[in-house]
Amino acid sequence: MSVLTRDEAQTRAELLDVHRYTIELDLTGGDDTFDSRTLIRFAARVDGNTFVELKPAELRSVTLDGHPLDPEALDGNRLALPHLTAGEHELRVDARMRYSRTGEGMHRFTDPTDGETYVYTQLFLDDVQRVFAAFDQPDLKAVFELSVQAPQDWTVLTNGITEQADGVWKAAPTPLISTYLVAVAAGPWHSVRTEHRGLPFGLHCRRSLAPYLDADADELLDITRACFDRYHEKFDEPYPFDSYDQAFVPEFNAGAMENPGLVTFRDEFVYxxxxTDTERQTRAMVIAHEMAHMWFGDLVTLKWWDDIWLNESFAEYMGYQTLTEATRFTDTWTDFGVTRKSWGYDADQRPSTHPVAPEAVDDTASALLNFDGISYAKGASALRQLVAWLGEKDFLAGINTHFARHRFANATLADFIDNLAGATDRDVHAWADAWLRTTGVDTLTPRITPGEHGTCALTVDRAGSRPHRVAAGLYDRDLGDDGGQLVLRERLHLDLPRTDAHP
Ligand SMILES: [Zn+2]
Structure with missing residues (x-):
């Protein structure tokens, strides 16, 4: 199978404007395969050659503008579309696809507890081809209109609100989204449904876990609502989709996936x-993280996979910060400092270290090669440092410009930095070069020198070259009956390399 290169993606994005996918899936046909019919409406800007991707069990037929193409021409996962003329086109693909047992594509699972079967998609990076034919790259966004035929007692969840008639579930057309963010989850789900701010909210899990989901539904929904409201205070752009479902799915490879309007979580999160309360905090953190992606990742999407670290670091930073501000989990940054950040420090001091922002990701196969504690934890720490250095007001102003300029479209790291730079007098480009294009750690060493009349001076030495804004807390010791505690008197902010501050 061919992997998509960055050059191929750029060439195809210059050639094509993809409008709409109309997709019909039939999940009633057996344990091993399902039927997948796709109509893609798109335009070519000039005459040219390109290809569409698909990994079928059987490719039954393909027509382009009503003229049949030879299914035998499928080469690996690519079907060539030669001699496209400038103008509008319709591609129809009829195929039989394999269910997956590995969590990639359309995963199928039968619950050993009660024999019920569930299927769900995980299409991240380039697995949409396992479910339907697509121009599979993040910057060819389109409207997706799904209909799914399912067994009688099943519920079908998708990115948008669904309606069912005669066993066929039709989903409301999505706004413009990327191929890797399309999602379907079907089965006899147990669901808890509510509304918030006029939007349907849902929690879903397999039936055998129903009592456990019900026991925690209030907590899950409280966190969901609190984060949702807090993001609306931070972001000017309202939540961009028509519903918010959170499905806890079996045999999920990752922690969760930020499909617009249908976040999937590993169902180990249904306890x-x-x-412990730390486990509840971790789950809450994942809820907050995935919701941040609705804006950063789904509304505004990376143009190419070299910016996947920014996607994750932003959600990581925003998730921790929002959980701290909006829920009972107010000490999340302590947890981050103890567990997550040390993951980044560790990776950054090995010979295999790399910059937070990679220089180039040449193809989809190498997108996740260097994905580690630097991508998530150091990246999120760098963003937190950026917020401290810029001030939250300017940071959010830059982020809101970023959302407004690139809504339902794509953006790069350069766009992100430009939009932040427009909100401040500080040199964000130099900051990005120093923090995101370099490797290794800086070491800050505080020194306290006693002065006259009981005063003292704090100096921070910096071994390293990056700009830092750090906070120093001044504490009084309160010797109470319970053995005493430290009480914050004052917090000082220091900009490094300028290193002196006096209380
Ligand atoms: Zn994420």
């Missing part, structure tokens, strides 16, 4: 026994 089946007593758990």
């Amino acid at each position: 089946r026994s007593a758990v």
Whole structure:
């Protein structure tokens, strides 16, 4: 199978304007395969050659503008579309696709507890081709209109609100989204539904976990609502989709996936026994993280996979910060400092270290090669440093410009930096070069020098070259009956390399 290169993606994005996918899936045909019919409406800007991707069990037929193409021409996962003329086109693909048992594409699972079957998609990066034919790259956004035929007692969840008639579930057309963000989850789900700010909210899990989901539904929905409201205070752009479903799905490879309007989580997050509060905080963090992606990732999407670290670091930063501000989990940054950040420090001091922002990702196969503690934890730490250095007001102003300029479209790291730079007098481009294009850690060493009349001076030495804004807390020792505690008197902010501050 061919992997898509950056050059191929750029060439195809220059040639094509993809309007709409109309997709019909039939999940009633057996345990191994399902039927997938796709109509893609698109335009070519000039005469040219291109290809569409698909990984079928059987390619039954393909027509372009009503003229049949030879299904035997499928080469690996690519079907050539030669001699396209400038103008509008319609591509129809009829195929039989394989269910997956590995969590890639359309995963199928039968619950050993009760024999019920569930299917769900995970299409991240380039797995949409396992479910339907697509121009599979993040910057060819389109409207997706899905209909799914499913067994009688199933519920079909998709990115948008669905309506069912005679076993066929039709989803409301999506706004412009990327191929990798399309989602379907079908089965006899147990669901908890509510509304918030006029939007349908849902929680879903397999039936055998129903009592455990019900036991935690209030907590899950409280966190969901609190984060949702807090994001609306931070972001000018309203939540961009028509519903918010969170499905806890079996045998999920990752922690969760930010499909617009249908976030999928590993169903280990539906706790089946007593758990620690740290585990509840972790789950809340994932809820907040995925919701941040609705704006950063789904509304505004990376143009190419070299910016996947920014996608994750932003959601990571925003998730921790929002959880701290909006929920009972107010110490999340301590947890981040102890567990997540050390993951980044560790990776950054190995011979295999790399800059937070990679210089080039040549193809889809190499997109995740360097994806580690630097991508998530150091990236999120760098963004947190950026917020401290810019001030949250300017940071959010830049982010809101970013959303407004690139809504339902794509953006790059350069766009992100430009939009932040427009909100401040500070040199964000130099900051980005120093923090995102370099490797290794800086070491900051505080020194306290006693002065006259009980005063003291704080100096921070910096080994390294990056600009830092750090906070120093001044504490009084309160010797109470319970053994005493430290009480914050004042917090000082220091800009490095300028290193002196006096209380
Ligand atoms: Zn994420």
